[in-house]
Amino acid sequence: MDGTHPLAPLKLLNASGDEAVVSVHGGQLLSWRPAGTGELIYLSPLSHPGEGVAVRGGVPICFPQFSNRGPLPKHGFARTSRWMLVTAPAPQAEVAQARFQLDSSMVAGDRAYCLVLVVRLGPRWLELQLQVANTGRTSWSFTAALHTYFQLPDLRSASLEGLQGLDYEDMVRAGSVHREPAPALGFDGSEIDRVYRAADRTLVLRAPGTPERRISQTGFVDVVVWNPGPAKAATLGDLPAQDWTRMLCVEAGAIAQPIELAPGKTWRGTQRVDLGEPG
Numbered sequence: 296m297d298g299t300h301p302l303a304p305l306k307l308l309n310a311s312g313d314e315a316v317v318s319v320h321g322g323q324l325l326s327w328r329p330a331g332t333g334e335l336i337y338l339s340p341l342s343h344p345g346e347g348v349a350v351r352g353g354v355p356i357c358f359p360q361f362s363n364r365g366p367l368p369k370h371g372f373a374r375t376s377r378w379m380l381v382t383a384p385a386p387q388a389e390v391a392q393a394r395f396q397l398d399s400s401m402v403a404g405d406r407a408y409c410l411v412l413v414v415r416l417g418p419r420w421l422e423l424q425l426q427v428a429n430t431g432r433t434s435w436s437f438t439a440a441l442h443t444y445f446q447l448p449d450l451r452s453a454s455l456e457g458l459q460g461l462d463y464e465d466m467v468r469a470g471s472v473h474r475e476p477a478p479a480l481g482f483d484g485s486e487i488d489r490v491y492r493a494a495d496r497t498l499v500l501r502a503p504g505t506p507e508r509r510i511s512q513t514g515f516v517d518v519v520v521w522n523p524g525p526a527k528a529a530t531l532g533d534l535p536a537q538d539w540t541r542m543l544c545v546e547a548g549a550i551a552q553p554i555e556l557a558p559g560k561t562w563r564g565t566q567r568v569d570l571g572e573p574g
């Protein structure tokens with residue numbers, strides 16, 4: 296025992312001086328601070344995670360159910376479960392890496408699985424990989440997402456490029472499907488809650504005063520764009536009223552088409568963020 300509290304967040308530090316913090320509560324990344332930039336991940340100061348209570352901010356892991364698309368609690372149980380650190384980062388590595396695990400012996404439920412989260416912190420990039428293994432004797436299906444909360448100086452002057460031409464389910468308009476006409480999304484304070492399907496592109500998130508973020512994914516085929524806007528934010532007890540202006544969720548998801556997983560099989564989904572020059 297080194298005296299570290301078992302629930303203390305783990306800090307990753309790479310040779311470039313970039314830092315990230317991950318909590319075993321939810322296996323959740325809470326912070327990403329590349330050297331020379333400020334914090335790039337939003338974490339609500341009103342978030343009080345605990346037994347059955349999710350963190351507001353960071354990168355919640357939605358599994359085995361995205362949102363309310365099934366019988367389980369919203370976004371499933373992975374984000375409120377206690378994960379285990381299985382591989383700690385080596386000191387002074389160019390890419391600091393840590394692995395966390397959650398398996399079905401740790402959580403009540405009727406499917407046998409082993410989840411692994413691999414966090415890789417490179418020079419000015421961050422990659423999260425979710426691995427889902429079926430360790431049981433029967434097939435089952437799931438939906439999932441890496442629900443990344445990007446921190447921004449002001450959402451109202453931000454833009455998100457790369458979604459033009461894709462079909463999306465608009466959850467603000469009863470799930471109706473539309474085709475995205477805009478080369479870049481802008482944000483005016485209206486609630487936005489969309490599942491873009493088959494989004495096999497690199498997206499670019501830009502905002503003055505912060506480096507451009509190039510967001511890519513593999514395994515995950517859908518992208519969720521979510522911001523509550525002021526009216527919905529006022530109903531969320533764990534988000535300061537004004538903080539809808541400081542965040543945008545761009546989530547890598549496997550949602551529209553649930554993943555069917557046979558016994559012994561493993562699925563992998565990755566979200567990666569590369570930084571460009573300051574905006």
Ligand SMILES: O=P(O)(O)OC[C@H]1O[C@@H](O)[C@H](O)[C@@H](O)[C@@H]1O
Pocket residue numbers: 349362369370442466488489519521546
């Ligand atoms: O408040 P929660 O459970 O963390 O969910 C936040 C949002 O998560 C998004 O992924 C969903 O598309 C939204 O519908 C939802 O409101």
